[in-house]
Structure formats: structure tokens, C-alpha cells
Amino acid sequence: MSTLDHGLDPRAVRDHGGGLDRAIIRYGGQRGDWIDLSTGINPHPYEITGLTAGDWTELPDHGAFERLSNAARRFWNVPDGAAILPAPGASAIIARIPALAKSGTVQITPPTYNEHAAAFTSQGWSVQANTPGDARVIVHPNNPDGRIWLESDVSAPLTVIDESFCDVTPDASLIHLADRPGVIVLKSFGKFWGLAGMRLGFAIGRPDVIGQLNALTGPWSVSGPALRVGTQALSDTGWADSMRARLADEASRLDTLLTTKGAEVVGGTSLFRLYQVDDAEKWRDRLAKTHIWSRIFPYSTTYLRLGLPPTNGWDRLEAAL
Secondary structure (H helix, E strand, O other), rough: OOOOOOOOOOOOOOOOOOHHHHHHHHOOHHHHOEEEEOOOOOOOOOOOOOOOOHHHHOOHHHHHHHHHHHHHHHHOOOOOOEEEEEEEOHHHHHHHHHHHHHOOOOEEEOOOHHHHHHHHOOOOOOEEOOOOEEEEEEOOOOOOOOOOHHHHOOOOOOOEEOOHHHHHHHHHOOOOOOOOOEEEEEEHHHHHHHHHHHHHEEEEEOOHHHHHHHHOOOOOOOOOOHHHHHHHHHHHHHHHHHHHHHHHHHHHHHHHHHHHOOOEEEEEEEEEEEEEEEHHHHHHHHOOOEEEOOOOOOOOEEEEEEEEOOOHHHHHHHHHO
16 A cells, blocks of 8 residues: 555545544434444543542642652653653644654654654655654554554654553553653553543653653643543552453454454454454444444555444444444
């Protein structure tokens, strides 16, 4: 497939999961009627407790940011030499990273999450698929196929390691490289903890690089509620351990269901699975007619990606298939 086929063309419309409004216009129903399996967000969200009136009414202070950063450092085993920047979602950081260096060439191996290519091209960078450049982006594990990258892949002067889905496979994390010059590790809170609407993400790297990103994001970049909930969740390692086991079991269940219906497992993580089918658009339409939204890709006619259904959604999914 060409670079353009994989969605790295800066002229292309950015393709994402979600977008239920668009699905409703085409297939009908109300939002409450739909099961959204297009995003790879944990369907069993972390329970929100303990919010105070001050979380909503006061500007977040330094102490709240420090408590969140300390919890993140412990949870992800961040090297002592690396700094942590909380931000309003990983996508907010992705948009700013290309400004850290003079524009040049960036290697982004497709297929992968397309916001990285869009961010770099919007700031004058040239994106290439297979040739080493001045910068490199690796999505680890990769979205949509779940590819795991190696330490030897981290070689460009500026290397972004997007670990938005790595919390389900913490042993594979490359976080130990976060204190290496030119390396930025991204973490997404919303996916594993199932709280995408909280809009919380992290950039982790050497203090000089994180200081530059901090200057680009500005003060009070994270809301008071996100600071409190993020600190609680990152400190709750028992929840994380039990949730990883639950997600692994449900991913296996989803594979069994899909393969009995004729799909072939291509890859993924325990938050989303990638299947090869005879006609992805037909599969999506068949599911959508029962108000189940799935993910297909503009660069493939056979790839179908599904997130995990909520507890009350398994019977509906099986019936739809």
C-alpha cells in the first residue's frame, strides 16, 4: 500500500473512531440505543468518587499537579531523570510536539494512528513511511494492529513513543527510555481507565523537552476534576491489575465470537481487536443496522476493528453477527 493509502496524506480527512452523530444520521436511533465499539475505550470505567466543590470552582494549584505527577511517576515507573507533563488529553500534546524542532522529515510507519502525521504535516514536516528521518513516531502497541516495537527502533534525534494503549501490557513499556535525549513517551488516561471525556494525557521526557512542551500548553492545562480523579486512579494499582485480567478474558471471548462468524484475527490489544473479513463495509453496515458502531479504515477494504462491548452488549453483538 502507498503512503496515501494508509491515510498519511495531509490532504486527507482525519479518520477516527467514535462519531456516533454521523452514524445516527445514516442509520437512525438515539444515542442511548447505540453500542459504540469503534473507539477501543475500556467499557468498564473507573468509578469517580471524592470530587469537591473546589475541584470545579477553583483554579488548580501547584499541589494538585504535583500529586498527579507523583502518582503517574509511581504507576509507570518513570525514570528519576525524566519529567512529567499532564495535559488535556494525549492529542493536545501530539499537536504541539512538531514545534519542538525545526521542520524536516519524520518517519511514521503505516498503518497507524493518523493524528501524528497530521500534526507534523501541519507544521511543515515531510512524512515518510520507511526511511529514517529527523524524527520518528512509533505507536506502541500500534493502533490498529497491536504491533510491539523494540528499543532498537528508538533511533531518531526526536522520537515519540505513543503508549496510549500500553497500560494493558505494562511489561512491554519503553518508559525506561524516557530520560534519553530526544525521547518523548506519551500516555493516555482515558482509554485504559475508560474516562475519555476526562481529557487527560501525559508527556514524559527529559526536563528540557518537557519544559518546552509546558511553555506551549500554558498554565492550568488540566481541569481540577481531572487532576483529582487521575491521582486517585493512578494510585489504585489493585484496580489496574484486576482490570487487565478482565480485559484479557473479554478480548479472548470477542475473538472466539468473531472467528466463529468467519472473521480472522489480525492483531490488536485487549482494548480493541483487529479482524480481517471479506468485506469490511458490509460488516460495519450489518452491525450498524442494529445500532452497533464499529471501525473500518479508508486504506483497507477488509480490516474491521472492534472494541469490547459493555456487559449488557454481548448478546446484542452476537445476535447482530
